[in-house]
Amino acid sequence: MMRQWHLADRPVGRALADGDFRLAQVPMPVAGAGEMLLAVRWLGFEPAQKGWMENFGGYVAPIELGDVMRGMGVAEVVESRDGRWPVGTMVAGMTGWTEYLVSDGEGFDICHPDLPPHAMLGVLGIPGLTAWHGFHAIGRPVAGDVVVVSGAAGATGSVAGQLAKVAGCHVIGIAGGAEKCAWLTQEAGFDAAIDYREGQVAAQLKALAPKGCDIVYDNVGGMVLDAMLARLAIGARVVLCGGISRYEQGGEIAGPGNYFNLILRRARMEGFIILDEQPRWGAMRDRLAALVLAGRLQWQVDEQQGFEAAPAALARLFTGANRGKQIVKV
Structure with missing residues (x-):
């Protein structure tokens, strides 16, 4: 079994509340041929996630009540059945608030080799x-x-x-x-x-x-x-x-x-x-990484600990408690 955070309520016109999320125990996913089992190591948090919870804006597919909460993450390939990447590869993409997921690699990118993997959620994300x-x-x-x-x-x-x-x-x-x-x-x-x-x-x-x-x-x-x-x-x-x-x-x-x-x-x-600019992300990341490695771009990370901390970590963005990019180490 593994844990997921599911959307339980829509925080329209109010602050986030504990009851907006439900912690669920669900069966582990199984990778099929050409797929990989990914273990989520970090979750990243954006103010836009509250808008997604409200179904505000309409520029992404809605999150329905009971769905896994949408969000970016960094994950490690822990099993590969002739998948795109070998075991041990660190990748970043839309993992959702889950401890494990199965993917064929679509929508994920390999983390930069010269920076911490969670940089893909912040300065390179x-x-x-x-x-x-x-x-x-x-x-x-x-x-x-x-x-x-x-x-x-x-x-x-x-x-x-x-x-x-x-x-x-x-x-x-x-x-x-x-x-x-x-x-x-x-x-x-x-x-x-x-x-x-x-x-x-x-x-x-x-x-x-x-x-x-x-x-x-x-x-x-x-x-x-x-x-x-x-x-x-x-x-x-x-x-x-x-x-x-x-x-x-x-x-x-x-x-x-x-x-x-x-x-x-x-x-x-x-x-x-x-x-909308996803086809150009690679070129942008290369330039951002070059500035970081040259010491010309400083970046902060506010790392909270534990999968259970995800809802509180998102709420920190709206109280100003975070210092730099808000992440959770799962």
């Missing part, structure tokens, strides 16, 4: 890929640009800000708490950091970017996005990556009050879904 595509394809940086990143101490925001530094930009990060802000400026190389918990985000941003921001990389939405839209430079590019502030709201999501500044500043605001 969805967060790093999202940062790379959003910043380069939509932000279109030019050396000297002023860049502001919300959710800057998170797994995606921290990479986006450091990519901006590599591109020769002046980077301001917005994060929650003095500890996170200190990491941004002292370890990640940001030029300045704003603690949104101290309030007056708009006033602080005005002081730090008196001529406006050329690139806005938003992971938060809500009032923070509104404050950033108030400080657009002429021709600014606004990258809509996520909106963690909306995940406990019910009903319709309020639009930004300062949206008209897009017209006044001749700016452009664009969203994206990184799953």
